[in-house]
Amino acid sequence: MISELVKSFQPYRVVEGNYRIRLDKNESPYDLPGEVKEKIFEELREIAFNRYPHITSMPAREAIADFYGVSPDNVAVGNGSDELLSYLVRLFEGNHIVITPPTFGMYSFYAKLNNVPVVEVPLREDFTLDGEAVAKKAKNARVVFIASPNNPTGNLQPEEEIIRVLETGRPVVLDEAYAEFAGKSLWKLIEEYPNLVVLRTFSKAFGMAGIRVGYMLAGEEIVDALYRIKSPFSVGIMTMTAIRVALRHADLMEKTVRKIVEERERMGRKLGELAYPSDANFLLVRLNAYEELLKRGIVVRKLSGRLEGHIRVTVGRRWENDAFLEAVEEIAGDSDVGGL
Numbered sequence: 001m002i003s004e005l006v007k008s009f010q011p012y013r014v015v016e017g018n019y020r021i022r023l024d025k026n027e028s029p030y031d032l033p034g035e036v037k038e039k040i041f042e043e044l045r046e047i048a049f050n051r052y053p054h055i056t057s058m059p060a061r062e063a064i065a066d067f068y069g070v071s072p073d074n075v076a077v078g079n080g081s082d083e084l085l086s087y088l089v090r091l092f093e094g095n096h097i098v099i100t101p102p103t104f105g106m107y108s109f110y111a112k113l114n115n116v117p118v119v120e121v122p123l124r125e126d127f128t129l130d131g132e133a134v135a136k137k138a139k140n141a142r143v144v145f146i147a148s149p150n151n152p153t154g155n156l157q158p159e160e161e162i163i164r165v166l167e168t169g170r171p172v173v174l175d176e177a178y179a180e181f182a183g184k185s186l187w188k189l190i191e192e193y194p195n196l197v198v199l200r201t202f203s204k205a206f207g208m209a210g211i212r213v214g215y216m217l218a219g220e221e222i223v224d225a226l227y228r229i230k231s232p233f234s235v236g237i238m239t240m241t242a243i244r245v246a247l248r249h250a251d252l253m254e255k256t257v258r259k260i261v262e263e264r265e266r267m268g269r270k271l272g273e274l275a276y277p278s279d280a281n282f283l284l285v286r287l288n289a290y291e292e293l294l295k296r297g298i299v300v301r302k303l304s305g306r307l308e309g310h311i312r313v314t315v316g317r318r319w320e321n322d323a324f325l326e327a328v329e330e331i332a333g334d335s336d337v338g339g340l
C-alpha cells in the first residue's frame with residue numbers, strides 16, 4: 001500500500017525520556033519575555049479565528065519587509081524554513097540539486113522525496129566551501145544549497161566562495177538560519193543576484209521554534225513562483241501575529257543573541273582543542289560522548305559519516321552549559337571516548 005520511496009525513509013526519531021538538559025536541536029534556551037507574549041495575546045483577542053489567514057501571508061511578509069527595508073514582493077514565509085525548502089527543491093528548471101556535506105539533512109530529504117538526484121560536493125578539510133568545485137557541478141543543477149553558518153560544523157562560509165557559485169547564474173539557496181549569531185548576513189546580495197534566495201528563520205535567534213515560521217528573501221520572480229505552488233494557508237493568523245509583535249521587539253532578540261554568543265565563546269575556550277570555532281548557537285565537538293552524556297541526563301546531537309565520533313551541542317543556559325562542560329571533563333578523561 002505504501003510507496004517504496006516513502007518506505008525508504010526512516011521514521012522521525014524522538015529521544016524518549018525525561019532528560020534534564022536538551023542541547024540537541026539548536027533552539028534558543030530563552031522563551032519570549034512575558035511582556036512580549038502578553039502583547040501577542042492582546043492582539044490575538046481582537047482577531048477572528050473563523051476566517052482563513054491571508055492566502056499569501058501578506059501581514060507577515062509586510063512586517064518582515066519593513067524590518068529589512070525591502071518590498072513584500074521580495075519576501076515569502078513558510079511554516080518553518082523547512083516548508084520553504086520543500087518547495088525550493090521543485091521550483092527551478094534543471095536536473096539535480098547540489099549540496100555540500102556535512103550539512104543540514106533536509107536538503108537531500110526533500111530532493112529524495114521528489115525524486116530529484118542529489119550531487120554532493122564535500123566541504124574542504126576545514127569545512128569551508130569550495131566555490132570552484134560547486135560551480136562545476138552547478139551546471140544543469142536546479143538549485144545549489146549552501147548553509148552559512150553551516151549546520152553541523154558551525155562555520156560561516158567565505159563570501160568570495162559563495163559569490164563564485166552565484167556567478168554561475170544557477171539558483172542558489174543560502175540558508176542563513178544562524179546568521180544572527182554570526183553577526184553577518186549576505187541577504188543584500190539579492191539586489192545584485194536574481195538567482196539568490198536567502199533563507200532565514202524565527203526558530204533560532206528569535207526563540208520561536210515552537211511557533212514554526214521561516215522566511216526567504218529573494219527577487220520578485222522567485223517569490224512569485226513560490227506562491228504559485230505553496231500550500232495556501234500554511235501560515236496561520238496566530239503565527240503571523242506572533243512574528244509581527246516579535247519584530248517590534250527585535251532589540252530583545254539582539255540582547256539574547258549577545259548572551260548566547262558570550263556563552264558560545266566561553267564554552268569554546270573551555271573545550272579547547274575538542275571544539276571547532278563556531279559562528280552559530282552550537283558547537284561541533286570532537287568527542288564520542290553521546291551515550292555517556294545521555295546517561296548523565298544531557299541530550300546532544302550524535303553525528304555520523306565524516307563526523308563519526310563527533311557531537312553537536314547547542315549553547316544553552318549557563319547552568320546547562322556548565323553541566324555539559326563538567327560531564328565532558330569527566331568523559332574526556334576516559335581514553336575510550338577519544339578525549340584529550
Ligand code: PMP
Nearest residue numbers: 080081082104151177201203214
Ligand atoms: N536550516 C538549517 C541550517 C537548520 O539548521 C534548520 C533547523 N535545524 C532549518 C533550516 C529549519 O528551521 P525551521 O524549519 O525551524 O525554520
